[in-house]
Amino acid sequence: MSERPNIPVIRTNEDSADELLAELREKLSPRGDVVSPAGRQRTQELFGEPLTPQQVVERICQDVNTDGLTAVVDYTQKLDQVDLRPETICVSPAELADAHANADTEYLETIRRVRDNIREFQSGMLNRDFELKRTAGQGAVQLRQRYRPLRRVGICVPGGAAAYPSTLLMTAVPAQTAGVKEIAVVAPPTAFGSYNGHLLAACHELGITEVYRIGGAQAVAAMAYGVEGIERVDKIVGPGNLFVALAKRHVFGEVDIDSIAGPSEVVVIADExxxxxxxxxxxxxxxxxxxxxxxxxxxxxxxxxxxxxxxATQLARLERGDLARQGLEDFGALILAKDAAETARLTDEIAPEHLHISMDEPEPMLDQIQNAGAIFLGHFTPVAFGDYVAGPSHVLPTGGTARFAHGLCANDFLKQSSVIHYDQAACEHGASDVERLAAVEGLTAHSASVSIRLK
Known part of the structure; x- marks a missing residue:
């Protein structure tokens, strides 16, 4: 019989349960300063000192902000061992067209079906302009909420251990649904990244013409600050490794970001x-x-x-079984709760990226749960449907951030403005309330800006 993975079994009625659960939550909330011995050695070799990942990211972002494309090319050579010239960083239109022409027909049909699924779902939730009219004495007040798409968005597509055209679909299509006109894609210069035919064919199918052969923190910095040949963006979305996540956190405020993602995670609630x-x-x-x-x-x-x-049986026969075994042993747990109510409470404390309620009647359990990024109901809705084809984006909050965050959607690519219009009579009617509050706060110029308009 195949060997079982060494996954902690936590029984909530035992004294050690609280400590083990707290340890599990901490594991799922990366702090950005944990690095392997090999990683520490490589950092020492590249930077001449034992920097933490956060310090590495700060150094890279500062250099890109100061030296522009020169720093991007330099770090690509140091970190990816790829020599790029400024003219080869951008994937040419001919390369995109060739990848599309050489792609399998069934693969392209799948891309189109998934695109349509995502577009249908994202269109249904899209915020629309809202208008409210109110009387104020003899006057009229008109209030509006106006939504406009971001002008330019950057998308990070991973490419270290596997190719991810699904990430392109789950980020670019919501942005396009919102009306974003300019999309820049960055992917590392690897066989799974910006040299991957499936990814490039998907870009061409979606009408994306800007694809750059850069990854890591230097790619995030290039999009945030702008460098020669790469115009700065308004928002950066998409997953990546620890350095990508930390770089997104570092440039937030210079640009908007979707989230700071940690390890992918699922909580499965299951009954008899x-x-x-x-x-x-x-x-x-x-x-x-x-x-x-x-x-x-x-x-x-x-x-x-x-x-x-x-x-044990499944891990032994899967191609990535050893990697999955390590993940389960490092970040997994099998928890025996007292009842359904405690199960819901524990789930809310973990606030998982993915929640799968594997029950014949999942709705009553769903009603008890507040915190989860994406929720999958029943025995025949594996998370893979959400990862690939259903329609909601698979870019989701991790590390417990589902307590306050949501998955990426088309509305995240819209900016909103309130529009306020008072006519003269409405101005006169509301003046006393403004003057009274301004007086309480000591802001006399606010009050004067109203009283000067009174008859």
Missing amino acids: TARPEFVASDLISQAEHSPGSGVLITWHEPLIEAVQDHL
Whole structure:
């Protein structure tokens, strides 16, 4: 029999449960200063001192802001071991067209179907201009909320361990649905990144003409500050490694960002109706991101033993089984709760990126839960449908941030302005309230700006 992964089993009725649960939550909330011995050695070699990841990112961003494209090219050579010239950083229109022409027909049909699914869902939730008219004495007040798309957006597409055309779809299509006209894509200069035919073909299919062969913190900085040949953007979205996440945090305020993403994660809530082989596959599917986390919460104790057996069997036969095993052992847990109510409470405390409620009747459990990025109901809705084809974006809050954050959507590419119009009679009618509040706050010029308009 295949070896079971060494995943912690936490029983909430035991004294150690609170400590183990707190440790799990901390693991899922990366602090940005943990690095492997090999990573520390490489940092020492490149920078001449043992910098933390945060310090590395600050150095890179500062250099790109100061030296522009020269720094981007230099760091691409140092970090990616790729020599690029300014004229080769941008993927040419011919390369995009060739990738599309050489792409498999069925693959392109899938891209189109997924694009349409995303566009349909995102269009349905899109904010529209809102208008309110109010009488004020003998006067009229007109209030509006106006939405306008961002002019220019940058998208980070990973390309280290795998190619991710799905990330392109889940970021670019919501932006296009919102009306964004200019989209710049950055992907590392790797076979899975900006040299990947599937990714380039998807860019061409979506009408994206700006694709740059840069990744990491230097790509984020280039889009945030603007360098020769790459105009600055208004917002940066898309996932990446720790350095990409820290770089996005560093440039926030210079530009907007979607989130600061940590390891991919799923919490599976399952009862006696769940099939253990399904649950095991759900846990593995996020753990294979490496790093990735899979957590089972159940009050049906026999399920834990059965899931452990199926994890062992499935990990042994999967291509990325070793990576998924490591993810489950480092970031996973099997939690035995007292009942459904405690399960809901624990889930809200974790506030997972993905929540899969694997129950015959999932709606009552759903009603008890407040915090989750994306929620999947029933035994036949694996997270992979949300990752690839359903329509909501798979760019989701991680590390417990689903307590206050939501997944990326078309509305995140809209900026809104209030529009206020008082006629003279309405101005006179509301003046006393303005004057009274301004007096309380000691802002006499505010009051005067109103009283000067009175008859």
